[in-house]
Amino acid sequence: MTAPLTPPPPPHHQPSHDAWQVPPAHGAAGASGYEQDGPGMKTEVREAAVIAVAVAVSGVLLGLLWWWLAPSVPLIADDSAVYLKDSEGEQAIGVDGTFTLLALGFGAVSALVVFLLRRRGGVPLVVGLAVGGVLGSLLAWRIGVWLGPTTDVVAHAKEVGKGVTFSAPLKLGAKGALMAWSLGALVVHIGLTALFGPRDPDPFLSPYGDAPGVPPAV
Numbered sequence: 001m002t003a004p005l006t007p008p009p010p011p012h013h014q015p016s017h018d019a020w021q022v023p024p025a026h027g028a029a030g031a032s033g034y035e036q037d038g039p040g041m042k043t044e045v046r047e048a049a050v051i052a053v054a055v056a057v058s059g060v061l062l063g064l065l066w067w068w069l070a071p072s073v074p075l076i077a078d079d080s081a082v083y084l085k086d087s088e089g090e091q092a093i094g095v096d097g098t099f100t101l102l103a104l105g106f107g108a109v110s111a112l113v114v115f116l117l118r119r120r121g122g123v124p125l126v127v128g129l130a131v132g133g134v135l136g137s138l139l140a141w142r143i144g145v146w147l148g149p150t151t152d153v154v155a156h157a158k159e160v161g162k163g164v165t166f167s168a169p170l171k172l173g174a175k176g177a178l179m180a181w182s183l184g185a186l187v188v189h190i191g192l193t194a195l196f197g198p199r200d201p202d203p204f205l206s207p208y209g210d211a212p213g214v215p216p217a218v
Contacts (some may be wrong), residue, residue, distance in 0.1 A: 107184025
């Protein structure tokens with residue numbers, strides 16, 4: 001009499017050797033295989049607020065430079081009114097041009113400093129630069145007017161006397177110049193970020209390091 005046949009023991013579980021399986025180390029960080037980068041939205045908003053305040057405060061220096069470098073507009077008075085001494089002069093245009101060029105320069109410098117300190121883009125940062133540029137321009141404009149000749153032209157004319165040349169108040173005729181700082185900052189910062197900023201990972205890059213999408217030969 002022979003012993004009954006017994007079924008063979010179940011085979012031990014063997015690990016899968018599927019050549020197309022993605023290693024778990026690459027998938028642990030998420031579906032894309034990459035960890036999230038960036039400091040987080042709350043941190044970015046805080047940084048943007050700090051940048052906006054710092055840029056706005058630097059408008060004091062812009063106002064001082066504008067008051068110092070802007071050409072004066074000569075006026076002269078007679079018994080009845082106050083006139084431009086040189087009706088064909090371009091001093092008034094020079095006042096606006098000086099402010100615009102200085103504001104563009106301040107925008108470029110502020111964008112460069114922010115990029116060197118953070119080396120990353122982001123919507124909050126760009127908004128902070130733009131808002132700070134507008135606030136800094138407004139502050140510079142008011143400081144320049146305050147430091148310049150008095151805005152009471154009639155009283156100034158009476159003070160200096162008839163036929164005596166005096167300077168007109170520092171005036172910004174083209175209010176669009178108040179946007180020059182923000183425009184210069186945005187253009188320079190976007191350019192620096194595009195050229196030297198961090199690059200997004202390639203979603204089609206093979207996790208095996210060989211040709212894209214092709215596993216190593218076995």
